[in-house]
Amino acid sequence: MTESAALPRPAPMPDMLLDKEFWDFCSDRKLCFQRCKSCKTWRHLPRLMCASCGSPDWEWRESSGRGHLYSWTITHQAMLPAFADETPYAAIVVELEEGVRMVSGVQDIALDELEMDLPLEVAFLSISEDTSIPVFRHRSPAAR
């Protein structure tokens, strides 16, 4: 076992209730975003008011988990020792069908396969007994 493999991968440490709720859904393997009850606009990152209409009324809704690759960068230097064995890796921005964009990572996608608009679907990576984080993989043909 290498030194980096022995280090725990950093887990989300939400300091606001809305962020905690987002990560709790992820640990239940559900990708959920807020949706405005007034104008139906989805949003991410979690916040108290709608940026489109200013309404404070919102609800959590489960995403389809389907989207496409909006942007990415390849990281060649691990910023934390826990990621040393994973370099190089891709940090991606996914645009979900609901219109929200989120930063994530990829699962089972070679770096040279990354291309604009690549169809993706969410998967969940378990990083501890009670924490899962969303990552994205090739969208299955049935979901296209």
Ligand SMILES: [Zn+2]
């Ligand atoms: Zn709104």
